[in-house]
Amino acid sequence: MNNRNIVLFVGGIVFGFGLAVGGMSKPEVVLSFLQLKDFGLIVLMGAATGVTFIAINVVPRFVEKPILGGEFKPRTRILNRNTVIGAVIFGVGWGFSGQCPGSALSSLGIGNLPVLLGIAAMFLGAYVMGRFFG
Amino acid sequence: MFPHGVTSYILGGIIIGLGVSFVYILTGQHATQSSFFSSTISYFSKIPYFNRKTYLDSREWRLYFAAGVILGALLYTVTISPDGFWTTSVQWWRLLIGGFLVGFGTRLSSGCTSGHGISGIASMSTASLLAVITFIVVGVITANIILLLGVTP
Numbered sequence: 001m002n003n004r005n006i007v008l009f010v011g012g013i014v015f016g017f018g019l020a021v022g023g024m025s026k027p028e029v030v031l032s033f034l035q036l037k038d039f040g041l042i043v044l045m046g047a048a049t050g051v052t053f054i055a056i057n058v059v060p061r062f063v064e065k066p067i068l069g070g071e072f073k074p075r076t077r078i079l080n081r082n083t084v085i086g087a088v089i090f091g092v093g094w095g096f097s098g099q100c101p102g103s104a105l106s107s108l109g110i111g112n113l114p115v116l117l118g119i120a121a122m123f124l125g126a127y128v129m130g131r132f133f134g
Numbered sequence: 135m136f137p138h139g140v141t142s143y144i145l146g147g148i149i150i151g152l153g154v155s156f157v158y159i160l161t162g163q164h165a166t167q168s169s170f171f172s173s174t175i176s177y178f179s180k181i182p183y184f185n186r187k188t189y190l191d192s193r194e195w196r197l198y199f200a201a202g203v204i205l206g207a208l209l210y211t212v213t214i215s216p217d218g219f220w221t222t223s224v225q226w227w228r229l230l231i232g233g234f235l236v237g238f239g240t241r242l243s244s245g246c247t248s249g250h251g252i253s254g255i256a257s258m259s260t261a262s263l264l265a266v267i268t269f270i271v272v273g274v275i276t277a278n279i280i281l282l283l284g285v286t287p
Binding site for chain 2: 001004005006007008009010011012013014015016017018019020021022023024025026027028031034035036037038039040041043044045046047048049050051052053054055056057059063065066067068069070071072073074075076077078079082083084085086087088089090091092093094095096097098099100101102103104105106107108109110111112113114115117118119120121122123124125126127128129130131133134
């Protein structure tokens with residue numbers, strides 16, 4: 001395991017721990033937001049985005065480049081038809097099941113074995129997308 | 135609006151943000167989730183889409199990252215979780231159909247709740263902001279239609 005992979009592994013542990021602390025490992029909690037019963041998900045996303053905003057926009061003013069090398073580049077995506085159509089399809093799946101990629105992985109960590117079905121289906125969905133529409 | 139308070143949500147969000155920030159400051163990588171599916175498929179498929187440089191370059195660390203996410207939630211479960219191991223009551227066919235659409239949609243859109251939602255908005259990307267608004271609005275509509283149809287949970 002090289003240094004970069006160790007960092008990603010540790011970062012993943014922190015990420016997964018945070019998802020579980022915030023209840024996102026439970027599809028029921030995500031659905032309670034989407035049913036507009038509990039707005040906690042937006043608060044969680046806001047807090048996560050706020051912290052990340054500092055790392056992406058403020059830290060590079062004081063640190064020239066990433067400590068293990070490479071460069072700081074904000075995450076940019078070009079807005080096109082696929083960005084929006086994909087977001088619509090993701091939204092339907094999210095509202096249908098209360099799962100998203102990160103929350104599904106963390107759900108496995110809290111012992112929620114039925115989510116394996118959801119994760120397998122995500123792989124299949126990603127495969128069909130790349131195979132026929134990529 | 136907040137039947138369970140906001141503390142766990144704020145705390146969870148800050149911890150997630152710290153994980154993403156830790157990775158970004160050390161490696162310059164955006165620790166996002168949904169590319170993991172496409173990059174992992176590149177180990178098994180020769181289809182050009184999955185063998186793009188971006189997936190081949192990231193597939194190894196994305197596996198470590200995903201393993202970390204699972205382990206982090208496990209760590210929570212065996213330490214401070216009030217409920218211990220837990221299983222959803224959401225029906226299997228919802229997980230299956232929803233999962234397929236999540237996999238397809240996030241890859242077509244090039245991002246999910248973490249990629250567009252956390253890293254994208256923190257990068258002040260207009261495309262990501264629009265994607266987030268779109269999947270939240272559509273998610274709310276879908277979840278409520280299903281609730282109105284009497285499917286619980």
